[in-house]
Amino acid sequence: MTRYVMVADINRCVGCQTCTAACKHTNATAPGVQWRKVLDFEVGTYPNVRRAFIPVGCNHCLDAPCADVCPTLATYKRPDGIVSINYDLCIGCAYCIQACPYQARDRVDVPNKAYGKEFGQMKHEQKVPHSERRAVAQKCTFCSDRIDYGTANGLTPGIDPDATPACANACIANALIFGDIDNPNSNVSELLRTHKHFQMHEELETGSGFYYLWERK
Amino acid sequence: MLAPTLQKRWDWRAAGNFICGGTGTGLMIIAATLSTMGLNTTAYALLASVLVTAGLGLVWLEIGRPLRSMNVFRNPATSWMTREGMVAILLIPMGLLTFFTESSSLLVLSALPAAFFLFAQARILHMAKGIPAWRTNAINPLILSTGLTEGMGVLLILIGLTAGNIEAFFKGYGWIVALSLVFLRGVAWINYRYSLANNAPEATLKVLERSNIVIVLLGIATPIVLLFMGKHYVAYQLPLAATAGLFMVFCGWFCKYQIIIYAAYYQGFSIAHTPARGGGKSGPGLKPGWRLPQ
Ligand code: SF4
Ligand code: SF4
Numbered sequence: 001m002t003r004y005v006m007v008a009d010i011n012r013c014v015g016c017q018t019c020t021a022a023c024k025h026t027n028a029t030a031p032g033v034q035w036r037k038v039l040d041f042e043v044g045t046y047p048n049v050r051r052a053f054i055p056v057g058c059n060h061c062l063d064a065p066c067a068d069v070c071p072t073l074a075t076y077k078r079p080d081g082i083v084s085i086n087y088d089l090c091i092g093c094a095y096c097i098q099a100c101p102y103q104a105r106d107r108v109d110v111p112n113k114a115y116g117k118e119f120g121q122m123k124h125e126q127k128v129p130h131s132e133r134r135a136v137a138q139k140c141t142f143c144s145d146r147i148d149y150g151t152a153n154g155l156t157p158g159i160d161p162d163a164t165p166a167c168a169n170a171c172i173a174n175a176l177i178f179g180d181i182d183n184p185n186s187n188v189s190e191l192l193r194t195h196k197h198f199q200m201h202e203e204l205e206t207g208s209g210f211y212y213l214w215e216r217k
Numbered sequence: 218m219l220a221p222t223l224q225k226r227w228d229w230r231a232a233g234n235f236i237c238g239g240t241g242t243g244l245m246i247i248a249a250t251l252s253t254m255g256l257n258t259t260a261y262a263l264l265a266s267v268l269v270t271a272g273l274g275l276v277w278l279e280i281g282r283p284l285r286s287m288n289v290f291r292n293p294a295t296s297w298m299t300r301e302g303m304v305a306i307l308l309i310p311m312g313l314l315t316f317f318t319e320s321s322s323l324l325v326l327s328a329l330p331a332a333f334f335l336f337a338q339a340r341i342l343h344m345a346k347g348i349p350a351w352r353t354n355a356i357n358p359l360i361l362s363t364g365l366t367e368g369m370g371v372l373l374i375l376i377g378l379t380a381g382n383i384e385a386f387f388k389g390y391g392w393i394v395a396l397s398l399v400f401l402r403g404v405a406w407i408n409y410r411y412s413l414a415n416n417a418p419e420a421t422l423k424v425l426e427r428s429n430i431v432i433v434l435l436g437i438a439t440p441i442v443l444l445f446m447g448k449h450y451v452a453y454q455l456p457l458a459a460t461a462g463l464f465m466v467f468c469g470w471f472c473k474y475q476i477i478i479y480a481a482y483y484q485g486f487s488i489a490h491t492p493a494r495g496g497g498k499s500g501p502g503l504k505p506g507w508r509l510p511q
Contacts, residue, residue: 010488010491011493039486041219041488041491043488043491043503044500044501051491054486056486065344065346068295069295069296069341069345071288071290071292071299072292073291074288089285090282090288091282091285091289092282094226095296097226097347098224098226098345098481099344099346100346103347107226135281135282196499200488201484201487212489214489214490214491214493215493
């Protein structure tokens with residue numbers, strides 16, 4: 001079996017938001033919509049303050065609450081663990097948005113204009129209107145089109161850039177690592193073996209596919 | 218940004234479905250129950266069906282792609298929204314048929330899909346794992362008990378329209394049923410608040426704390442007093458019962474509106490640890506915006 005997951009080494013992440021920009025560039029999300037975000041945590045009070053940059057997005061949960069509640073089967077789990085949305089089936093009921101504990105989903109009815117209404121849509125936005133995403137649920141796809149392309153051409157997702165999500169490719173610190181957790185010899189399995197890690201909101205038992213490395217073992 | 222933010226996706230239209238659907242199905246179940254106690258209640262089936270239809274109509278106005286709404290029936294295996302839609306197809310015509318045939322047996326039968334619909338509504342909220350105010354187990358008894366109490370409330374508001382019903386209500390067990398429902402809803406509300414206390418977004422708890430006084434005074438104490446007065450002051454039974462009904466309905470609608478619109482903060486974000494960074498040491502985590510057990 002294959003299950004693709006993302007590992008974020010938060011010792012390495014410097015909060016540069018390159019992954020955010022790469023995602024935006026690759027997926028042409030509407031203004032105001034970010035499938036990949038990096039949160040800025042400040043913990044403690046002066047003088048004992050710590051800072052952590054936490055990449056977030058869809059966790060492609062094993063027991064995805066969004067897929068369970070979806071009345072149309074538009075949200076579904078692929079055999080490789082990626083949680084996908086069939087935009088043509090989705091009725092935009094937004095139930096999945098309420099069911100996701102990671103605020104990973106959006107519904108855009110009328111896209112914002114990047115520079116306000118008076119300037120209208122930018123030229124590049126007009127070229128990729130993505131009208132199929134209008135008024136339905138949307139979220140990070142783990143760049144499933146790149147993975148599908150890669151696996152169809154004998155490439156290894158997480159190793160070969162053409163088969164790897166854009167955010168992981170773009171990361172300047174190699175803090176985002178993508179791979180198959182079901183393969184014990186994969187890059188992500190190795191990292192999880194050698195580092196202490198946590199998943200966000202573990203107590204909710206979603207089986208999150210996003211692991212945060214916080215200390216070497 | 219890190220702390221839980223208020224959901225804006227389901228607005229008054231979604232709340233309207235829980236309000237109308239809950240009251241409508243509660244009315245159907247209570248009308249059926251009281252019909253077995255000698256009250257003439259088949260006419261309420263029409264109002265119950267209209268309320269359920271209105272609730273679903275409001276949801277239809279809210280969804281992004283209303284022309285594809287028939288896709289809602291595709292996932293009966295796991296989605297309570299699908300199940301709610303499916304049972305409505307049975308419930309609405311059964312209610313209409315009950316009204317036109319004036320059949321008490323059909324009314325009792327209609328209470329079954331009504332109960333399933335009401336349960337589905339509770340489960341819809343319960344399965345919304347992203348919203349702590351909804352996903353608690355205690356939401357189930359609260360939605361069920363308030364739906365039934367609202368149904369009883371509507372029935373009492375209109376009880377004067379059918380001759381003999383008010384007398385039968387106070388002579389028989391009807392008023393005991395009403396009292397028990399108000400009481401049970403009160404218990405469900407306390408249980409609901411208790412289930413979230415000290416382990417929920419701070420903003421959610423503040424909304425519930427603000428709502429508490431309204432719910433306890435107007436939704437629990439007032440109808441109980443009015444129902445007891447109705448039992449004792451026979452000459453004023455009709456206005457007393459109708460006023461008790463008004464408070465029963467108002468409180469349920471208020472409670473659901475608060476929970477769905479104002480208390481519905483998302484989970485927010487949290488980390489279990491801060492990183493070790495180079496040769497440094499790792500540190501504690503953070504869950505911003507939450508009131509946590511001390
Ligand atoms: S993170 Fe949210 S949208 Fe992604 S699979 Fe989990 S529940 Fe679904
Ligand atoms: S918005 Fe679309 S994907 Fe989400 S639950 Fe509704 S139908 Fe499913």
